[in-house]
Amino acid sequence: MNINIYYGGRGLIDDPALLVINKMQEVLEELHVKVERFLLHELKNQITTLPQTLKSADGIILATTVEWYGIGGYMQQFLDACWLYGDKEKIEQLYMCPVVMSTTYGEREGEAQLVTAWEILGGKLCGGISGYVADTAQLEMNQEYITAVEKKTENLYRTINQKPFSLPTSTQALRKIVSRTKNIALTPQESEQLSQYASDDSYVQRQKEDIQELTSMFKGMMGDDGEEDGDAAEQTFEKAFKPQAGVKAVYRLFMGNKKEPLILNVNGPKLSFGHDSEEEADVEVHLEKNTFDDILAGRMTFQRAFMSGEMKMKGDFKILRMLDQLFVF
Numbered sequence: 001m002n003i004n005i006y007y008g009g010r011g012l013i014d015d016p017a018l019l020v021i022n023k024m025q026e027v028l029e030e031l032h033v034k035v036e037r038f039l040l041h042e043l044k045n046q047i048t049t050l051p052q053t054l055k056s057a058d059g060i061i062l063a064t065t066v067e068w069y070g071i072g073g074y075m076q077q078f079l080d081a082c083w084l085y086g087d088k089e090k091i092e093q094l095y096m097c098p099v100v101m102s103t104t105y106g107e108r109e110g111e112a113q114l115v116t117a118w119e120i121l122g123g124k125l126c127g128g129i130s131g132y133v134a135d136t137a138q139l140e141m142n143q144e145y146i147t148a149v150e151k152k153t154e155n156l157y158r159t160i161n162q163k164p165f166s167l168p169t170s171t172q173a174l175r176k177i178v179s180r181t182k183n184i185a186l187t188p189q190e191s192e193q194l195s196q197y198a199s200d201d202s203y204v205q206r207q208k209e210d211i212q213e214l215t216s217m218f219k220g221m222m223g224d225d226g227e228e229d230g231d232a233a234e235q236t237f238e239k240a241f242k243p244q245a246g247v248k249a250v251y252r253l254f255m256g257n258k259k260e261p262l263i264l265n266v267n268g269p270k271l272s273f274g275h276d277s278e279e280e281a282d283v284e285v286h287l288e289k290n291t292f293d294d295i296l297a298g299r300m301t302f303q304r305a306f307m308s309g310e311m312k313m314k315g316d317f318k319i320l321r322m323l324d325q326l327f328v329f
Contacts, residue, residue, distance in 0.1 A: 001160060003028055004057040005037045006050070008064035008075030016101040016133035017065040019140055020149055024061065024099070027153040040074035047077045051086035054094060059126070059160040062114050063099035066106045071113055079117045091123045095163075097156045098128035107132055119169060126159045127152060207298070214296045214329065234262075234273045236296065240327040243269040247326065249319045252281035256289040266326055283315035283323075296329050 005025065009015050025035045036057075040047060054060065064075045082091065096118045100110035107130040115125060129152050133139045140146075214236070243266075251264040263274035263281065285302070287295075291310045294300035302323040305311035313320055 001033045001058050002056055003033055003035050003059045005061045006078055008040045008072050011041050014136045015065050016136050016139055017063045019136055020099055021063045023149045024153045027150050031157050040078055048081045051082045055090055059095040061097045061099055066102040066110045068104055071110045082121055088122055091121050095124045095126050095160050097126040100130045102132045126156045211297045237327055240329050241271050242326060242328050244325055247322055250281045252284045254286045255292050282319045283313055285313050287311040298329050
């Protein structure tokens with residue numbers, strides 16, 4: 001059995017939530033459970049990628065501390081990432097145990113927030129732990145408190161093992177409505193970069209100018225009869241070329257209905273061109289004019305075009321992946 005612990009507090013020494021998850025981890029490891037802990041305050045720049053770690057878990061513990069109001073920003077970010085990027089089919093099989101400790105007021109409300117969020121995500125629930133602790137030392141020294149935490153942890157272990165049936169809830173019905181929102185067809189890193197760049201007016205203006213330049217260049221590459229202007233194509237690739245140390249590869253590109261391919265010969269920092277369809281190549285690529293136009297405009301990459309079926313290839317896939325690193329449009 002694998003159980004992941006996601007801690008959303010600030011990592012303070014006297015944080016009661018840390019004391020509780022330490023004890024829970026100790027009990028689980030005695031039961032031969034593999035426990036992996038994720039401290040969100042240390043992984044704050046990677047939170048959008050953490051939903052991928054749910055795939056290897058049988059159950060999770062969401063632990064946070066109410067210091068003034070609510071469950072805190074790190075935990076909310078993680079739940080947002082689960083909604084946007086998480087595997088909903090996997091989440092539906094996951095049991096979640098909420099742990100909310102308070103040094104002020106609101107531990108019950110915090111626990112209810114975690115429970116509601118997880119139900120909307122489609123996950124299953126285990127009995128949680130919540131409480132108010134004015135002094136962490138009192139929690140640590142009180143054997144009754146420690147025993148209560150141990151019992152709750154044992155119940156978590158039994159629940160995940162037995163997988164008891166539970167009646168449907170109105171929150172699950174709500175999920176069927178709100179989950180109709182369109183999925184984001186971007187990776188977490190790409191969506192974060194997009195949100196940052198979209199708010200930068202100078203970057204947006206520069207991108208528009210680049211797109212216009214590439215569009216006009218592309219129009220110059222293709223005549224009315226569909227014949228490609230080889231010099232313009234070579235100029236485009238030369239401008240986008242980003243040498244990679246030690247890379248040696250030959251690419252043969254067929255665009256649209258063209259019979260003559262464009263040969264890209266990369267040898268370390270050197271780039272040369274050819275148009276011989278019989279020349280040996282590591283990768284042969286076939287793509288349509290509109291797909292190539294999207295790549296030039298930066299709206300598409302070679303790899304994504306291949307994965308979506310808009311581009312066909314023959315040869316070494318590892319070398320194909322290098323195309324997007326060698327030519328940045």
